[in-house]
Amino acid sequence: MHWLDCQQTIPKLEGMSDQASNHTMASMEPEIQSIVHRIKSGKAKRIVVLTGAGISTGAGIPDFRSPNTGLYDKLAPLRLPYPEAIFHINYFSHTPEPFYAIARARHPGNLKPTVTHAFLALLAKKNLLHFLFTRNIDGLEQDAGVPTEKVLWAHGNWKSQHCYKCKSPYPDDLMNKAIRTGEVPYCLETGCRGAVKPNVVFFGQALPAEFDEKEKEVLEADLMIVMGTSLRVAPCSRLPGLVKKGIPRVLINNEKAGDLGNRDEDVCILGSCDDGVRQLADALGWREDLTDLWNEAVAAKKDDETFEGGTSLDECIEKLVNGMKDKMKVSDGHKRMLENHLNNKFEQMIAKGPAP
Numbered sequence: 133m134h135w136l137d138c139q140q141t142i143p144k145l146e147g148m149s150d151q152a153s154n155h156t157m158a159s160m161e162p163e164i165q166s167i168v169h170r171i172k173s174g175k176a177k178r179i180v181v182l183t184g185a186g187i188s189t190g191a192g193i194p195d196f197r198s199p200n201t202g203l204y205d206k207l208a209p210l211r212l213p214y215p216e217a218i219f220h221i222n223y224f225s226h227t228p229e230p231f232y233a234i235a236r237a238r239h240p241g242n243l244k245p246t247v248t249h250a251f252l253a254l255l256a257k258k259n260l261l262h263f264l265f266t267r268n269i270d271g272l273e274q275d276a277g278v279p280t281e282k283v284l285w286a287h288g289n290w291k292s293q294h295c296y297k298c299k300s301p302y303p304d305d306l307m308n309k310a311i312r313t314g315e316v317p318y319c320l321e322t323g324c325r326g327a328v329k330p331n332v333v334f335f336g337q338a339l340p341a342e343f344d345e346k347e348k349e350v351l352e353a354d355l356m357i358v359m360g361t362s363l364r365v366a367p368c369s370r371l372p373g374l375v376k377k378g379i380p381r382v383l384i385n386n387e388k389a390g391d392l393g394n395r396d397e398d399v400c401i402l403g404s405c406d407d408g409v410r411q412l413a414d415a416l417g418w419r420e421d422l423t424d425l426w427n428e429a430v431a432a433k434k435d436d437e438t439f440e441g442g443t444s445l446d447e448c449i450e451k452l453v454n455g456m457k458d459k460m461k462v463s464d465g466h467k468r469m470l471e472n473h474l475n476n477k478f479e480q481m482i483a484k485g486p487a488p
């Protein structure tokens with residue numbers, strides 16, 4: 133069993149070699165060619181991919197940790213005990229209002245897959261995608277056409293919901309209404325009154341049971357691609373470390389992440405995911421296929437009128453801040469109580485040591 137643990141972070145640039153750290157898109161040509169050769173020669177037929185929030189920022193969903201644009205920086209006006217609290221099950225159990233206040237701005241609703249999502253679907257179409265681990269909850273890889281049996285949504289997704297307390301399911305139409313209005317939905321079971329939560333894995337909750345089983349797919353990889361993740365949240369962050377020595381690992385990300393770049397065979401393509409996959413597609417002679425597939429995926433995603441005229445994250449946060457004192461009744465005393473409670477929880481978690 134693995135638990136989503138925001139305290140179990142891996143330092144950035146851990147032991148990154150100077151050679152790897154200096155590579156940029158412009159100077160990566162020989163390394164990209166080695167990956168292209170591996171794919172074209174049939175040596176890479178079982179590609180395992182790990183994706184994170186950075187592949188969906190182009191679709192309009194902010195990631196967590198990018199400075200200024202990431203969700204955690206934007207949450208500052210809410211004065212949460214710590215930014216991750218908004219997605220921590222202990223905090224949600226007391227105070228679900230902040231989560232619902234921003235839910236509409238986080239929901240993929242009418243958002244379209246990016247060219248990076250289309251690249252994943254293209255890998256699948258060419259029978260090269262062995263398995264995709266995503267920590268994203270937006271489901272855009274499925275919208276792009278990646279077959280569901282090839283994906284593990286390690287942190288769950290928005291497609292269903294239940295009461296956090298008694299686990300009763302909750303109807304989709306009422307959930308959509310809650311997301312649209314920003315009001316917390318409560319359990320319909322008599323006497324329960326637990327807040328309803330989408331089936332997204334919060335900090336402090338267990339990952340899907342299949343994670344242990346699917347983790348083994350990484351051992352089968354003859355190429356790994358890691359995209360759009362800071363690799364700072366366990367246990368997904370450890371997946372690249374399971375790739376067998378001698379098997380290339382490709383990082384496509386705005387910044388360096390984890391220990392990618394430490395091994396001789398690693399390739400780090402620093403820059404946007406969309407630029408990185410276009411560059412790979414060009415080098416593979418796949419650009420036309422990629423563009424066609426992307427256009428089809430964008431056209432196929434039907435608009436959901438529930439989310440028309442979506443409210444921006446900044447607007448949602450401003451609204452919550454304005455109504456906070458009256459509506460949420462979060463007094464300074466209540467806030468201090470929560471802080472103490474959560475600090476105690478974290479001390480206990482840290483004392484217990486890292487997740488297995």
Ligand code: CNA
Binds near residue numbers: 186198202269270361
């Ligand atoms: P993170 O910690 O916010 O890291 C994102 C990484 O992507 C950072 O290294 C950024 O520099 C990088 N990045 C951002 N935009 C781009 C871009 N366009 N091109 C290249 N790199 C980019 O997010 P992680 O996924 O590592 O953290 C795991 C969390 C984030 C999981 O619990 C997710 O559920 C959660 N999350 C998911 C979504 C989503 O579903 N779209 C959005 C935000 C957060």
